[in-house]
Amino acid sequence: MTATQWTAAALLQRYDEVRSHTERLAAPLSPEDQTVQSMPDVSPTKWHRAHVTWFFETFVLASNEAGFAPFQDQYWFLFNSYYEAVGPRYNRAERGVISRPGAHDVGLYRGNVDARMQDLIDGLDQGTIDKVAATIELGFHHEQQHQELLLMDIKHVLSLNPLRPVYGGAPAPLVDTDRMGWVEVEGGLVEIGHREGAGFSFDNELPLHQVYLEPFRLADRLITNGEWLEFMADGGYRRPELWLSDGWAQVKTNGWAAPFYWSDYDGVWFEHTLHGTFPVNPGLPVSHVSHYEADAYATWAGKRLPTEAEWEHAVRTDTGDAAEPHGNLADTETFHPRAAEPGNGRLRQVYGDCWEWTSSAYLPYPGFHPAAGAIGEYNGKFMSNQMVLRGGCALTPPGHARASYRNFFPPGARWALSGVRLADGGAPA
Amino acid sequence: MTATQWTAAALLQRYDEVRSHTERLAAPLSPEDQTVQSMPDVSPTKWHRAHVTWFFETFVLASNEAGFAPFQDQYWFLFNSYYEAVGPRYNRAERGVISRPGAHDVGLYRGNVDARMQDLIDGLDQGTIDKVAATIELGFHHEQQHQELLLMDIKHVLSLNPLRPVYGGAPAPLVDTDRMGWVEVEGGLVEIGHREGAGFSFDNELPLHQVYLEPFRLADRLITNGEWLEFMADGGYRRPELWLSDGWAQVKTNGWAAPFYWSDYDGVWFEHTLHGTFPVNPGLPVSHVSHYEADAYATWAGKRLPTEAEWEHAVRTDTGDAAEPHGNLADTETFHPRAAEPGNGRLRQVYGDCWEWTSSAYLPYPGFHPAAGAIGEYNGKFMSNQMVLRGGCALTPPGHARASYRNFFPPGARWALSGVRLADGGAPA
């Protein structure tokens, strides 16, 4: 959570950019679309729009605005997601039964908070900015996370509708891909985590610490749909010896036989995307697979998933510290991962296609301490039963990804835009 | 399902009345309100509006319209409720995840079917009318049932919203009620069921048949909130000996301690209604209690619930065959049951306040045969694990109730607008 040096003008401009991007993403969605919660993990669009607004109201305005009063008392309760310290929360699984405030009312809420935030920032002297900018900047990145979730969530909502609604964008042409290559990485005692002065990070990327790595190899691109079809053809979903025990239990209980959004129509695999339902495109990265599937694929391929430290070190070695060296994020042409460009001996598809499952459980770095107060509930308390994903995806907003970023989901989650990059080697001699 | 003698003009007029009443009921509800399914038993408002339209399209237009084509193929699937014979059905519990067609699209669907129905009826000769009128009339009564359900369902949706939204209407003044009296009814071999020539009925009200009754007494009004508070104060919800075994299990599992929509705020009982949340009004009929609660109350009071035959016979004896003798149905001033008028030795609150639980399981009358084809799925297949309710309620549309009408819900259901009338006597000498 180290903050950049901000001025009021820069804060105002960034505030406007981030906030208006959310509204652009919600614009194609009807009030009815914005109301639905299709499963407990999914939140309604209008809830996302309101919750990120609540964040600014609660963590910035409440403690900095003169004569603060909440826009609406009840919103305090409705749009708290998981901050136990702020007070009682509305049950996550029941967000979809709340028809009011409607999409338009949420727009009024956003407008009100935006005006108050702009007034607030406008009136701050630099000394106060230095104190509050970190929280405002956290609000930017928080809202960006929800921009990504908003798209993942509405993708699920629309997937259940027999009318096959389209969110937006157009499909990529049918493509194939060149052979996967490997990037060799030297091991040793390496530094992992966010570096001082390198811009924003979440608290879970800290502290910077040392990890010992054996030499290893990292695949230079993501696994494709075409490769995944080979795994399926070879009985990938029917062979228990390939799977973690909990993963195999899910295969059997849920009848997994293909990635999350694939459906078989008369022997042809189709994929639901935000731009519609189309035959599976073999050259695109496989997406919406769980950690269990990624791990089983790696076992089948005689390889493994990388640890998060391997991933981070390889990316830094390959690209330097630049935040988004391959930064083709937030593809608004397809809202979907893209085919890899031709191989050039370096890592491809690092940030803008699929979040990449690692073999690392989401645990605190040595010496990690969450921030004090409610803000401290941001990350640390989720460090249980989740696996780390690295990189970014086609729905990640510009400026949001970086080498030290730690995303996380439970190993059975499939509605996130997740994919697979293999690793190899790393055994001690 | 005996039909009245219809002319095209009369059918058209009635069609227009029934259809426009549905839209009037939906008018106060936003697109978001119309989308929510708050529990599996509840359907979204826009689903109700579309499903009753689907009924006319499927059972009238499909077999009578020249060059019939459905308005939208997928609607065929989405808005079928339980007619297995018509094809696969969309899972009831997942109606709330379908954001499209939206409320406006459903309006277009309704307009299209209305125009086609009007064209169809306009062009029919009397001979054809005589053949199709029964199905169209069934469609009227079907839509009326859903008008009532639409209100019961949205009442539940709004009840979960911490903003306490109001559907419409205003509260009644605080009232008290005179003492409950008894109407004595002679027994003997009596006729039960719908009589030839008495207008429309559903198939489950047939055949007319004989039942032997011992003499008994029926309460002249419904049990009030005030009387229910006495039951509660006397440990009604804590004494297993008052309860059916399945009912007691629900008390314990669900923590029942008061009627469905009552909440205790700082020691005062409030009730959620369609006109808002107000302190419990002691003189109004108690409502939204399950069969189990009604039965436990009767046991506590040293009385019992009437059988459906007793109820029907008592009402006929008291009021003659007039369909709605006390017909203060569909109260659009409060959308809520009203206080009983002063006693006059006859039955009060028969039709327009609360559906009344009986002690009769919902079973076929002797010689009952469902109609052939999909229409035959209307009633008969639900004759299991449900209890009969008689009368009508404050949400029942005008012209919909009658003495032989058999409503039914599972004994644990509480979201229906149900109340309690006691019986006594009836034991053989």
Next chain:
Amino acid sequence: MTATQWTAAALLQRYDEVRSHTERLAAPLSPEDQTVQSMPDVSPTKWHRAHVTWFFETFVLASNEAGFAPFQDQYWFLFNSYYEAVGPRYNRAERGVISRPGAHDVGLYRGNVDARMQDLIDGLDQGTIDKVAATIELGFHHEQQHQELLLMDIKHVLSLNPLRPVYGGAPAPLVDTDRMGWVEVEGGLVEIGHREGAGFSFDNELPLHQVYLEPFRLADRLITNGEWLEFMADGGYRRPELWLSDGWAQVKTNGWAAPFYWSDYDGVWFEHTLHGTFPVNPGLPVSHVSHYEADAYATWAGKRLPTEAEWEHAVRTDTGDAAEPHGNLADTETFHPRAAEPGNGRLRQVYGDCWEWTSSAYLPYPGFHPAAGAIGEYNGKFMSNQMVLRGGCALTPPGHARASYRNFFPPGARWALSGVRLADGGAPA
């Protein structure tokens, strides 16, 4: 619950007969067999043995024995089944986790209570006998009910064991059966219920009351396995139009495709019985079908199930009031229903083969009042969500069945030894 006139000697003799029959039934079962609870509806054998003993201790000894003290305080709690008035109960679904007291300890408990009961009865004068005999006689019939349940329950326990253990008995030879005939029954106003002076009955068989019946026909024997195979071959388990809605839901949820204990091995249907697993014998009555299946079969056959009043009236008309006119109960040669004897114009297989599903919900007779106190919980509180079965079965102990006996199970229950007898006619003219 009307009692016979008893003497001490007769009571002692009957006590010994009933109690030792239970032990004979448990004798083939190991301590391990007697411990298992294979599903919540099933109770362990040693629990049955202890619970019927607890009944005598609680309802007879506690109020009549001088210086009464329970054999073991904790047993008071462990072996109460559903008598809320007696105190807290041990959770029914967890009877299978109680390893102690073991089977041998339960034997000691039985011996202790037997000795005390014998002492008690021995010392009673006739006046006291006249007061307590009704409760002791209720204890006999209560224990007989559990004898039947003990066998139904252990049948289920053993059915889950891949070793295919045998309880006892030998299979009947392969048989076929003559054509089903019909017995015509005149209707009218008839008396239903237990008659004064006709020996013991449970409270739910009272009061004697009048019911009006249209003329009808009752099948002269039960439906056979062979006939059931025709139903299956004609898609009986795949055609929703044959089923009650709740029944069809169970077909789909539970994958019902044959009676409960049937399994398909390489295209041949086998049936698990207490005497082992054998190919389905076409001439024997079909058994272990739910009410839903019985109802669907009747619909498929163009017939219906009888009401309980029709069944009782037909049996009385056919056989007079004799308790067990066809009394081939408790078949210890096969522990299984037997083939019908050749038709002779009268009802066959009335008592000793399968309990017969009726179309009547289990509800109180007009004027029914449960007994006061804990004993009053015997029957009345179960009058919800259950269907009545009439007759008796091959596991019913001798002397336990009669024309007015009302057995009851939920409509989806299949582990009881239930079968199907059809009715026809009965429609009002």
Next chain:
Amino acid sequence: MTATQWTAAALLQRYDEVRSHTERLAAPLSPEDQTVQSMPDVSPTKWHRAHVTWFFETFVLASNEAGFAPFQDQYWFLFNSYYEAVGPRYNRAERGVISRPGAHDVGLYRGNVDARMQDLIDGLDQGTIDKVAATIELGFHHEQQHQELLLMDIKHVLSLNPLRPVYGGAPAPLVDTDRMGWVEVEGGLVEIGHREGAGFSFDNELPLHQVYLEPFRLADRLITNGEWLEFMADGGYRRPELWLSDGWAQVKTNGWAAPFYWSDYDGVWFEHTLHGTFPVNPGLPVSHVSHYEADAYATWAGKRLPTEAEWEHAVRTDTGDAAEPHGNLADTETFHPRAAEPGNGRLRQVYGDCWEWTSSAYLPYPGFHPAAGAIGEYNGKFMSNQMVLRGGCALTPPGHARASYRNFFPPGARWALSGVRLADGGAPA
């Protein structure tokens, strides 16, 4: 899985020791006790006895015995625990419904396999011994794991019995404990894992590899019941800020308010143990707490749990490589953890009291590869959603614990004999 050098005589002697220890542990348990499965995680005693026998039959006899035939075909299916490669498995959660084979039959099975194993080993030349000894030795350690589980499982079974049965042993006197001290450990690049030549290990302890550690401190003893009572008194189970999110969800869902086997009788905390139910002894280590509780306690105390690498390195530094330096395992006097001896600047209670939760997820070591074939399913496939525990406990058999041993349970598990040791420091400068 590195094997020691074995001779036939040594193998035979060890075989006899391990096998007869299992029977000694089962001896106090009745056939009924041995049959019960009190929850899905628990296995019946007779299942443990049979399953460890099945292991020798399947993995040793089947491939080495001339003319091999299984003792009983069906046992092949019934006593396979999780080896998918061996064939279909019997559903874990239903082990408690299998009454046969009974406890005595399982004894016969054990006797048969023992005789065949002894014959086999007797007849082997040294070359063959060198090949099969590794699998036989794995069987010894497998059986020892089940000896520990057998006791943990029967502890749970007996805990549900209102008769409060005792397994064996006597309580320790009431004790208090001296203040917890800290052992300082230097960090650096350290070796973790099982060392070549140091006797047996499971595959999950390999490969030996390097880990970088910052300097840290490890508590010199376990947290006591007395200290846990302070945590409870300070609202430990009521303060969400102390808990991981998944842990807090379990607190609320399951109503956790104290360790697993504690019950409050009239304001005094009692603890269920294998030697009976007694008031909580403040000086004994707290036991049967989940990872979530251990983590919340550490947060409350301003400390943290150690990583598994920290634990292993600290123990090696403190004690050298000796397998069981503090080896007071398998306490048959109390079957319960004991009070710490007075502090002496070194680590106390390392092996014989409670398994110690670490902050490490159970994941493969760098370069880990499971063995080929069914044996390869031993450990690797469970590396998901579990946390590592280190040390050993009062139920661990002698010779079974070592510094590199990795035990694992899901973070919510409480029926294992688990406790808490704190760590501190370790942050990078």
